[in-house]
Amino acid sequence: MSAVPQTAILVEESPWRRFVSQYAASKLALFGLALLALVLLLAVFAPWIAPQNPYDLGKLDLMDARLPPGSSSAFGSFHYLLGTDGQGRDMWSAILYGLRVSLTVGVTSGVIALTLGAALGILAAYVGGRFEQVLMRIVDIQLGFPAILVALVLIATLGKGVDKVIIALVTVQWAYYARTARSAALVERHKEYMEAARGLGLSSARIVLRHLLPNTLPPLIVVGTVQVAHAIALEATLSFLGLGLPTTEPSLGLLIANGYEFLLSGKYWISVYPGIALLATILAINLVGDQLRDVLNPRLAR
């Protein structure tokens, strides 16, 4: 019985390598990944890359306000690559810092919403019964409201601030994660290995954390990437409407809003460049998310 050839089975590509090669099969997805990496690097190293600290009001000069891209400062030799905004702030620096804020808010709210939603969703699938019924009806109700409306109401009640925006974004998004986690966990729960884990006398906590959770992660990762992009867009929307982040911490949405009034007078750069940065960020995340969905979805695998 030990004569069964086993060496042939040993030489097999690891799941990780297969994942990498499947992901790399799409040029567009690779481009998205590169773009996302670039955006992340710019955001992380903004203080070192940015020629100007856009928050330091002492460095700003109103005489330099609304200069077109490529012009130099009225005093000294400072070069404004992407022009300046209404306060004479260097747009390139403002965009880098804005990117930082937008990504921080988007990713933080995404991670919190994922943790909360996944925990509730998996618990609902595992426990079942009334808890599941009540929770899923709450999810349905939550998803029935337009996200922007919920966020607006919350911001109006809670007030402004980074933490308030994150609370609003989590409130809007946890339901997506909960629904995805529950459906994934329901599928996994009825697989035989779950029954086998119970047959081995493992504790419920161990079954949920070690057996159920890892198997529900792939769809959650996919939803996560898409939802982070949504969170960034929603935050930009809120900031654009003047309900998001405080002006002392301008995100991309606020930058776009700042230039809005000058758009028709030909000073396009104040709104357009932050807009391009926002677009590139969301596009990159979505490209990566789409490819992840294709790779992680076993039904699409050939």
Next chain:
Amino acid sequence: MTTPRSQSTAPAPRGGSLAWGGPALRSMSTAPALLEVRDLVTEFATRDGALHAVNGVSFSLQPGEVLGLVGESGSGKSVTGFSIMGLVDPPGRIVGGSVRFEGRELVGTDPEVMRKLRGNRIAMIFQDPMMTLNPVLRIDTQMIETILAHERVSEKAARERCIEALTRVGIASAPERLRQYPHQFSGGMRQRVAIAIALLNRPALIIADEPTTALDVTVQGQILHEMQQLVREAGTALVWITHDLAVIAGLADRVAVMYAGRVVEQGPVADVLDAPAHHYTRGLLDSVPANNTRGQPLSQIAGMTPSLLRLPAGCAFRDRCAAATALCAQPVELRPLGPSRQVRCVHPLVVEALA
């Protein structure tokens, strides 16, 4: 209680087309049974009412004994196994009867007590080896956690035991194989791993739910052979759930035939398969392709399994039975037939006791 299984092949009266290499008749001892199932009733709440998947099943098992639980799909054999394990999920529930294991009542017992028994004193092997191992966890993780769930030992000691267990089921280079994921194993290998996991904590009873059905025939043969040796060495009792009579013939000491949630016949494997007393068992045996003549249409049991929601009163098999009379509409009890056999039939094929 160790009974050597002498391979004294009783001459097969049916031309020997199926190797009924029957194990020797087990002497009925008065030793306390390891497992005692009495009038077990498990029902599932459905939209059309309560469905009795298991409807008064009784059997008992001595330590080290191998019982074959045979029946077609939907006869309740798997649900019986799950009921013993306490793994019946809603909408199913055990509504009656008793399951005594090592003198302890399992029906209605504390879930935590059941959890401690599972994987420890009672282990289960499932049908599809492709599905019983968690795809995202390495083999060592899954094996070690099984030990640590029931015992306080060091991880190193647990790993040693895992290597030993894998070697015992015929997996070469066990230390390396332990670090692999389930997808790196073939189907037969995975079932060996599942068997190794079941044997890890030296259970007194293993419930095997069609563990070889999903494997191809050659691997099936190997696994059966190994399984037989392993339980004999360890003195583990085995309930082998299957629809494959050939498997039972070679493996089991005793056989219980289930039909529509009830045991219709049970007894020593050689007796039941050589001279079935119930018409359903007879029909099952006649349906085995090897027992049919080449060129003739395969014989089959007429009709279909009755719906468990609308079981006829009396014998559930009577609508399909050639020997059925008006008497069969009366409730039938499982009656003794000789010292070691029982049959649930008013017109049994074997009337007088063999002894």
